[in-house]
Amino acid sequence: MVLETVPLAHYLFTRLRSLGADSIFGLPGDYNLRLLDHVEPAGLQWIGNCNELNAGYAADGYSRIKGIGALITTFGVGELSAVNAIAGAYSERAPVVHIVGTPPRAIQESRTCVHHTFKDGDFKHFDRIQEHVTVAHTVIKDCLSAPIEIDRVLQQCLLHSRPVRITIPDDMPGLDVDGARLRDSLVLPSVISQNSEAEALEAVLGRIYSSEKPLLLVDGESRFMGILDEVMSFVQRTDWPTFTTGFGKGLIDESIPNVHGVYKPCHKTLVDSCDLVIVFGPHYSTSNTYLGQTIPGKDVSIHVMPDSIKTNDNVFRDILAKHFLQRLLAVLDFAKISKHSLNLAITSENLTTTRTKDQEVTQRNGLWQRLSSFLQEGDIVLAETGTAGYAANDFILPRHARLFRPVTWLSIGYMLPAALGTSLSQRDMIHRGQYHRLSSARTVLLIGDGSFQQTAQELSTIIHHKLNVVVFLLNNDGYTIERCIHGRNQGYNGITHWRYLRAPAFFGAPEKGDYASHTWMVRTFGDLEAALTDENMVYGKGLRMVEIQLDRLDAPDQLLGWLDKQISKEQNV
């Protein structure tokens, strides 16, 4: 039998493409150049980044929207630069494929002391380092097993929605591998209906029918569990009061009346009075649960997890959540369930505050409400760790909007390259006709000055690819969130002073034409209004950037509470 062959790299990139990666991020290096030759022939767009950490962040952002994201780096120096991004994807479950070009096999086998090594002839250090941040990895060494190995790790990536790593020696990208496998698309293991599923269903139905005051809580792991449609039906058909966590916010439509936004400590009494809380895709880190305050009581809650259903007295294992929810929706008698609603008419007390044109913008007197009303259908909103991330829980998101905010990893600098990733994913999905029937969409980034400085250069990639991105830079002269926590007057919470609004021009934005970038400086509400309604903002394309000048210690209420504690501690010393 004569095999139908394709080059190894072509095999990999074709697989990625068919899983939904239309663009791929990364940087060249002398161990991956031959690999890169195959990117565009396989129909993928190459997005060259400024550095590898940024490439990792961008791939992560892309993957959370499109269901897969990939980056290519070079051996040692490149891959290790990206480790923190991969760790974040691991922590918060983003399906990122990290592809690394390594030295040719002959060099590795002869233990030659080449560059990008520790000069000890050991080529496995970087594999061992990255085992901690991947659910699977493969070190490609021969053409026979390569396609099988590639398929295996890609499956693991999708199954766990966590990063995997594939290393390819520089002598291999062009070698022939079995291409016939490509005829079958990559599928995940299918569901085995376990007895446990029926048992779980029975238990859950019992709890539902007996509940008088039920509640739904949508958390962020619902995304990769692929259950958002089922959850949405459940929310609509039960009409039960529904909250999300910060991680879950934006995953279900907030515009329907029984969806009340993020469950915050102020809602605790209400939630505690419920006798059933069904939690979809729980992700209980302290930073996603207001330091644990918003974890529902064990005895009232049912957890719908990626591969199990957890009630207070049982864990039903090996259950695929999607399948379970479909059956639940099919058998549940909606006529038999309790109805009740929460009295949450006024979600935000400040909404009615009136502001004059000359009044300075602050985080407490209406900045966030005004920005919230700026958001549009289909927007992807990224609010960076810092004061912005806190505030974003209060946004009222339009339909089909998605929100990225601090969840568990909280690495500052993530959101800017992630915005590159999400904006590209919007463009790629619009090209495929898969973005909510919209023909254009924005990515909106809200970021503190400190976080901006971490990865600012990736703005140049956003500019270069003419992406539709609006940046709100909160200039409060340093690390305000840290000042609230500790060391409010300490020098280490300060940063250097940049002339932020010069960023677009420095990073190469055109001076004229459709993609000329526009910038605005905001101090007062009049400035803010002018910026948000300017026609270049409203109808502009490409990058738009707004700098909002805020006081050093201006922060959302919760953070100000910490600050007050700090001050009273100092006074008691």
Added chain:
Amino acid sequence: MVLETVPLAHYLFTRLRSLGADSIFGLPGDYNLRLLDHVEPAGLQWIGNCNELNAGYAADGYSRIKGIGALITTFGVGELSAVNAIAGAYSERAPVVHIVGTPPRAIQESRTCVHHTFKDGDFKHFDRIQEHVTVAHTVIKDCLSAPIEIDRVLQQCLLHSRPVRITIPDDMPGLDVDGARLRDSLVLPSVISQNSEAEALEAVLGRIYSSEKPLLLVDGESRFMGILDEVMSFVQRTDWPTFTTGFGKGLIDESIPNVHGVYKPCHKTLVDSCDLVIVFGPHYSTSNTYLGQTIPGKDVSIHVMPDSIKTNDNVFRDILAKHFLQRLLAVLDFAKISKHSLNLAITSENLTTTRTKDQEVTQRNGLWQRLSSFLQEGDIVLAETGTAGYAANDFILPRHARLFRPVTWLSIGYMLPAALGTSLSQRDMIHRGQYHRLSSARTVLLIGDGSFQQTAQELSTIIHHKLNVVVFLLNNDGYTIERCIHGRNQGYNGITHWRYLRAPAFFGAPEKGDYASHTWMVRTFGDLEAALTDENMVYGKGLRMVEIQLDRLDAPDQLLGWLDKQISKEQNV
């Protein structure tokens, strides 16, 4: 007995200070804020960086000049961002101390799912990841062993000149530890005179006396071996022909007549004709040896290594190089050794090329020679991986100048933050009166546009601290060195276009006054001459930046050779 106590963090910082770290790099994070409170009280200067990778690079640069460098990061997100920098320090032996603030002990012990974790209650992942890039680490857990542990890892750092890592839980920086230990300064284990030393001495003396055509080769590990004074005496007193490697360049005075610069493949016949090559501090990676071409023959060479002497038929172990060389210098009868010299009058053929004012600057027609003559006594010159790194081997370095060029790790983006580190080390040494009796000194950075984009933001820290740094940015529209290797016309070797000379203003340079930054754009030799002799360049302080516009495929000869190979390969397809 009542103990004399000091806060734990104070202990650590006092030790660092007395080992020579006057400045410390890093970023705050909520797990290290209490640690940072102790930095300035211990007399260290805090240098806040834009991101942790840059902090790691800066600490590395600092350490290679001052003998120790340190950075502080926060748990998970911070430390992992720096991994690639630490790996580089490990590969090329820079004594970097990486201090990490971790969650309070109670949180770790209770396995609480806090932020910056994988939400699995395991707080050891990051320790295990970084074991691969450190020679020692300590996870501080109690006050009794803390000072002993700190001393232990600091000793290992100095002994091996490689990174170590110290983690301190957020509840511990202020706790009392035994401060009496601080009265004794930290010493390295002292030499045990082994029999092997006498044997080695005998063997080496025999070889020296019998040699008719000896040669010396100074490689880069000589630096941390602390043998530079002994090597310099040896070079001067033998008067033997001496080369360095790229890694060794700048470690000995190039202005004396028997020192001939870097041993390059063009010298191979000459070197091969020698019957003895004494190599100090060999570092034989392919990138430091012209792909192995300049490794001297086994049977003629004697290697002076950190803890052994290697001849062709023996390894004499457990010998401290410094002690050995001192004895060798004492017993060697210089009257009995052969004298010879190499005929290397014309080291560089292009030196006499005449250029007109309007002639465009290229790498082959004299750019590097002109830049070489710009260098001054005491300069630290950093030539980034890329075409600049290749060219720097041809510089003729003035007295007390030091050179950083690609050695083994070759991570692009390293040199810019490293320049921050070296420039600070110059300032700190001048303050201590330890910088060659100079009262001012420059750091000169030569960097390609691609590398610049990796870590450009750290310029803001250079500006903020008013450091005396001259940047030459080689704008050749992308990754020229990669274009020479493979894919000369491929899109992946391109980068986005920045308006580079706007960097100082964007990153906050003052518009007026002593530290106003100055910039120059260079296309022709006339422009270059004007920039290099401008009074703001010559007498200016702070940051000065020159952009040199070059052709995409303009490169030093060796790289052009690779390019030619690529072209002829394409033609043969």
